[in-house]
Amino acid sequence: MLMPNNMTGHAPPTAAARPQQQDAYVDIAGLDKIYPSKKGGDVYALRDVDLSIRRGEFLSVLGPSGCGKSTLLKCIAGLEGISGGKLLVRGQRVTAPPEKMGVVFQRDLLLDWRTVLDNILISAEFLKLDRGAYRERAIQLLDKFDLAAYAERFPWELSGGQRQRVSICRALLVDPDLLLMDEPFGALDAMTRDELNFELQRTWLETGKTVVFITHSITEAVYLGDRVVVMSRNPGRIAQTIDIDLPRPRGLEVRETPAFGQYTAQIRATFADLGIFKGV
Numbered sequence: 088m089l090m091p092n093n094m095t096g097h098a099p100p101t102a103a104a105r106p107q108q109q110d111a112y113v114d115i116a117g118l119d120k121i122y123p124s125k126k127g128g129d130v131y132a133l134r135d136v137d138l139s140i141r142r143g144e145f146l147s148v149l150g151p152s153g154c155g156k157s158t159l160l161k162c163i164a165g166l167e168g169i170s171g172g173k174l175l176v177r178g179q180r181v182t183a184p185p186e187k188m189g190v191v192f193q194r195d196l197l198l199d200w201r202t203v204l205d206n207i208l209i210s211a212e213f214l215k216l217d218r219g220a221y222r223e224r225a226i227q228l229l230d231k232f233d234l235a236a237y238a239e240r241f242p243w244e245l246s247g248g249q250r251q252r253v254s255i256c257r258a259l260l261v262d263p264d265l266l267l268m269d270e271p272f273g274a275l276d277a278m279t280r281d282e283l284n285f286e287l288q289r290t291w292l293e294t295g296k297t298v299v300f301i302t303h304s305i306t307e308a309v310y311l312g313d314r315v316v317v318m319s320r321n322p323g324r325i326a327q328t329i330d331i332d333l334p335r336p337r338g339l340e341v342r343e344t345p346a347f348g349q350y351t352a353q354i355r356a357t358f359a360d361l362g363i364f365k366g367v
């Protein structure tokens with residue numbers, strides 16, 4: 088499944104043009120998110136954010152701590168209201184969690200008193216769907232993520248990487264069109280993170296879902312993304328959007344190619360221009 092990459096001399100593009108309106112699956116224009124403060128005025132977590140996400144796109148959102156990445160994802164998920172501007176998913180204004188959406192957080196949020204299989208089936212229960220009708224799909228997902236032998240185990244018996252696989256299975260159970268992922272691999276060791284990056288890419292290629300992936304890692308953002316959105320902080324805004332023109336599927340060895348290195352260097356230079364050198 089690993090694809091060779093002959094990328095020498097391939098220079099990355101600078102900034103991606105905003106997709107045409109008709110292509111937008113998630114459309115954001117002039118978005119502000121303000122938190123009222125009793126000490127010195129309101130705080131802008133996000134200000135004047137414009138972003139259009141195509142159907143089936145894998146979008147990486149990259150930035151330092153405190154830049155509003157997670158806030159932006161929560162707004163798309165309908166978990167936070169916006170203070171101004173426009174936010175549409177499938178052409179509908181977001182005022183509550185959109186239908187056919189799955190979310191994976193950095194913490195797996197598994198219930199230790201429920202088996203792995205029962206944790207996955209929570210998605211169906213939450214939506215008041217027939218649990219029995221989704222049991223077979225849950226088992227199929229466990230098999231796909233190499234967890235079939237752990238269906239009747241409890242989360243406390245699993246490694247960190249296995250627990251995150253379970254949380255991804257839970258998000259995929261009801262076959263969402265939109266998958267939102269908030270630093271899902273940030274707490275994992277490097278080898279496990281690499282493995283899950285590869286598995287996530289494989290799943291996305293198989294399903295064609297629209298994915299918004301939040302990360303602190305430049306390497307992870309470039310490896311996974313069709314585009315990388317670079318955010319700055321104080322207030323959170325989009326500083327740059329970069330198309331990633333690397334072939335799919337991407338083996339992990341693509342990270343050693345000159346083209347990949349040019350993308351990561353370009354992003355580091357953007358952070359340097361923004362006065363951000365650490366935590367990315």
